[in-house]
Amino acid sequence: MDILVIGSGGREHTLTWKLAQSKLVDKIYTVPGNPGMEKIAQCIPGSVEDNEFLVKVAQEKKVDLVVVGPEVPLTNGIVDDMAKVGIASFGPQKAAAQLEGSKSFSKNIMKKYGIPTAKYEVFTDAVEAKNYIEKEGAPIVIKADGLAAGKGVIVAETKEQALEAIDEIMCDKTFGNAGNSVVIEEFMAGEEASVLAFTDGETIIPMIPSQDHKRAYDGDKGPNTGGMGTYAPAPVITEDLMKQVQTKILEPTIKAMKQEGYEYKGCLYAGLMITAEGPKVVEFNARFGDPETQVVLPLLESDLAEIMLACANGTLANCDIKWSKKAAVCVVMSAGGYPAKYEKGNEILGLDKAENENVLVFHAGTAKKDGKIVTNGGRVLGVVALGDDIKTAVDKVYTDIKLIDFKDVYYRKDIAHRAFNRK
Template sequence: MNILVIGGGGREHTLAWKLAQSKIADKIYAVPGNPGMADVAECIPGSVEDNDFLVKLAQEKNIGLVVVGPEVPLTNGIVDDMAKVNIPAFGPQKAAAQLEGSKSFSKAIMKKYNIPTAKYEVFIDADKAKEYIKQEGAPIVIKADGLAAGKGVIVAETLQQALDAIDEIMCDKAFGSAGNSVVIEEFMEGEEASVLAFTDGKTIVPMIPSQDHKRALDGDKGPNTGGMGTYAPAPVVTPEIMQRVQKEILEPVINAMQAEGHEYKGCLYAGLMITSEGPKVVEFNARFGDPETQVVLPLLESDLGEIMLACVNGTLADMQIKWSDKAAVCVVMSAGGYPAKYNKGDEITGLDKAKDAGLLVFHAGTAKKDDKIVTNGGRVLGVVDIGDDIKSAVDKVYQNIDLIKFDNVYYRKDIAHRAFNRK
């Protein structure tokens, strides 16, 4: 069958690359795609937020499966619109995608169904939010309630930072209408991890746990970003912790969504804090994580296309999903200055040399100009290696990453440091 991947970043490049290996895939299309995806998919320009265009395209190209990468098309109801014309789409419908689209909705579900998470309050009034912060003290976490492209969360270490965060989100509208209301949460101590899972609304199957590196600079310093690198498996998620995640978080939330009349199908992303009391939810996302996908999917040995169809058709319980026992590491090469101001349009060289050295290179923010690949975003490339263990994968990436060159390139030099410190 023909498959349509919606999106154009590193996550979508990884999805298209993995789907190209599927027995069910005849041809893969991507909207808008990126120059790296052109190796495995036909890229078609267009907006991922234009549902009418996407539905029409899916009909014209005789698409048998739509795979939605980013969150905005999901909260815009693209899965619902595809269903109206009988085109199967992997991802939750609009009502279920609120689990990511509204942090207050998500927290209310967790509270009602006793799913472990941080204590919180929701505010639509900035002055009342500030009163609450003064009462609770710091450190404290301030989140824009709506979608903010992974950036609407401020971990305030001091009272002043917390009060400034309210001004930034609610008064200055740094994240637009996403900041019309805020969720204020207690600060959780522990180590973060991400567990993505396949679900058909009844059965939920976790993927290999991974760990993202959100801060821009080495040593987890600097501002929060969309993610500077990942590795999998994350040793903080022991087999015992994984069992608790399944029983205390994944199964209860899928059952909760079913009970609320919002059946959840697709990929569920649980951002977790592994605390001294056990795993607690930091946030849920309604899709594959970026850059977690870049390390999790290369370790999947089963057919991704078949798994996705089983999720859509409600037959996931019949699938045997196999994983590699190797490790994968992704280092994000970013444009200097990211996540603040950065340059676009700089030529990228050495991509073929990196591939020849055995690395997987997933394009995140690139474009084609005069037959050259140029930078076109803050996070430019995800450079990935699969090794027998985390150390060998990390070593290979860092030994070869400088084969790829562009002006003012920046990347963290300490991806997976927590895995090593643990040992």
């Protein structure tokens, strides 16, 4: 079969790489894709936000399945528009994608169906939001209600920081219309983890748990980013905890969505906090995480195209999904200055030297210029190493990452530190 992958980042490169290994797949198209995907797919220039164009490409290329990488096409209803012309998609329809598109929608679902999460209130008025902060105190968490490219969350350690966050989100509109309303949550103490899961609207099968590193600098310091690195499996999620995640979070959420009339298919991403009372939901995403995908999919031993078709067709219960016993670690190579101001257009050297049997390089923010591959985003590359355990994978990734270079390159030197500092 032929597949269209929508997106251009590290997540989409990883999805394309994994789908290319499938015995079912003949050809892969990507819109717009990136230079790393060119070896395994035909990249077609265009906007991921132009539904009409995406449908036209899918029809012209006669694709059998559309795989949606980023959140914006999902909340724009691309799955609905593909369905209207009889093309199957891996991803939730627009109404179900609200689980990520609106934090207040998501929190209200959790509250109604008793899915464990932080106590919260929603505000559309900045003065009322500030009054609530004055009453609750700090630490406290402020979230822009809409999509903010993974950056609309501020963990305020002091009341002053929380009040500033309200000004930033609601008054200064740092995240645009995403900040028309805010969700203010209690601060949850614990360790974070990500559990992605395949679902066809009835059955839900979790993937190997991973752990992201959101802060820009070593020691989890500095501003929030889209993610500076990941590793899997995350030892914080024990077998017992995974059972709790399945029965108290994943299954009830899929049932709740169906009961509300929003059947959810595709990948459900549960961002979790492992608290003293057990796992609680920090947020849901309606698609594969980035850079979690870069460590989870290399550990998948089953056929990804087969699983995605089963999710679209409602036959996931028939799939026997197998996972490697190995570990994977991803370190994101970013442009100096990210997540604030950074340069683009710097040549990337050494890409061909770094990849080998146990090291993969996924392109995230790259472009081609005069026949050379150059930087074209804040997060430029995801370098992934596989090993028999996390320590082996960490050693490998930090050895091979030195073979790649570009001007002002920056990456964290402590990815997976929590795996080694467990009590």
